[in-house]
Amino acid sequence: MEKVCFDFGGRKILEDFNLFLERGVNRTILGVSGAGKTTILKLLLGLLTPDSGTISIDGTPLAGLRENELVRVRKHIAIVFQGGALFDSMTVGENVGYRLFEEGKLTEPEIERIAREKLSFVGLEQAIDLYPAELSGGMKKRVAIARALASDPDYIFFDEPTTGLDPIGVYNIRHLMNRLQQEGKTTLMVTHDMETAFAVSQRFSFLHEARLAFEGTREEMLTCSVPAITEFFAPTEQSLFRYNHLPEH
Ligand SMILES: Nc1ncnc2c1ncn2[C@@H]1O[C@H](COP(=O)(O)OP(=O)(O)OP(=O)(O)O)[C@@H](O)[C@H]1O
Numbered sequence: 001m002e003k004v005c006f007d008f009g010g011r012k013i014l015e016d017f018n019l020f021l022e023r024g025v026n027r028t029i030l031g032v033s034g035a036g037k038t039t040i041l042k043l044l045l046g047l048l049t050p051d052s053g054t055i056s057i058d059g060t061p062l063a064g065l066r067e068n069e070l071v072r073v074r075k076h077i078a079i080v081f082q083g084g085a086l087f088d089s090m091t092v093g094e095n096v097g098y099r100l101f102e103e104g105k106l107t108e109p110e111i112e113r114i115a116r117e118k119l120s121f122v123g124l125e126q127a128i129d130l131y132p133a134e135l136s137g138g139m140k141k142r143v144a145i146a147r148a149l150a151s152d153p154d155y156i157f158f159d160e161p162t163t164g165l166d167p168i169g170v171y172n173i174r175h176l177m178n179r180l181q182q183e184g185k186t187t188l189m190v191t192h193d194m195e196t197a198f199a200v201s202q203r204f205s206f207l208h209e210a211r212l213a214f215e216g217t218r219e220e221m222l223t224c225s226v227p228a229i230t231e232f233f234a235p236t237e238q239s240l241f242r243y244n245h246l247p248e249h
Pocket of ligand 1: 009032039040
C-alpha cells in the first residue's frame with residue numbers, strides 16, 4: 001500500500017498509509033480498537049477501494065482491475081476471519097475444500113485428498129466428517145486455517161486469530177503460524193494479543209489517527225519514543241480518557 005487514503009462517511013480512517021509485506025515475513029498491524037486495522041485487510045483484498053493511493057499485489061495494482069482479474073489476484077491471498085466464518089451446513093471437509101470445489105478444476109477425490117492434507121497440517125484430520133457446531137472455538141479456527149491453505153495461497157491474513165481461545169488454543173494457533181512461516185508463507189495479522197504478536201511476528205506496523213506512526217521490529221517498537229506507542233504499551237489514566245472518551249469527573 002502506498003500513500004493510501006480512505007474515508008468512511010467523511011471520517012478519515014487512513015491517510016497516506018504505507019504498508020509493504022516482505023516475502024516470508026510475518027507482520028502484525030497494531031493500533032487501538034477502531035483505528036482501521038481490519039479496514040486495511042479489506043482494502044488489500046480489494047473488498048474496499050481506496051480514495052487515493054496505490055494498492056498492488058505482486059506488482060499488480062488493484063485499481064481498475066475487472067472482477068475476473070481481481071478474482072485471479074485474490075487467489076494468492078487467503079484470510080482467516082475472526083470467528084472462523086465456517087459454513088454451518090457443510091462438514092469440516094466440505095468447508096476446507098469449498099474454494100477448490102467452486103473453482104471446478106479438480107475432481108472430488110482430489111479435493112478430498114487436499115482437504116485431508118490441510119486438516120492433517122492443523123492436526124484435525126479426524127474431524128473431516130464433523131460439522132462446525134460439533135467443534136470447539138479453537139478447532140474452528142484451525143479448520144479456518146486449513147481452509148485458507150487449501151488453495152495454496154502466498155499470503156495469509158489473520159484477523160484476531162487468538163481472540164476467545166484458551167491458552168492451549170492460543171498455543172496451537174501460534175505454533176501453526178510459525179510453521180506457515182517456515183513453509184515460506186507471507187503472513188499479516190491484526191491482533192490485540194501482544195504475546196502472540198511477539199511470538200510470531202518479525203515486523204510491526206502501528207496505525208494511529210489514520211497514519212502509520214511506526215514501522216519496524218519489536219525491539220525498535222519497544223524502545224521508540226512515539227507517544228502513541230508508549231501509551232499503547234503502558235496506558236495512563238489520561239490515555240484511557242483520550243481513547244475511550246469517558247466523561248471527566
Ligand atoms: N462499513 C462501515 N461503514 C462505516 N464505518 C465503518 C464500516 N466498517 C468499519 N467502520 C468504522 O471504521 C473504523 C475502523 O474500523 P476497523 O474495523 O477497521 O477497526 P479495527 O482497528 O479493526 O478495530 P478493532 O480492533 O476493534 O477490531 C471504526 O471506527 C468503524 O466503526
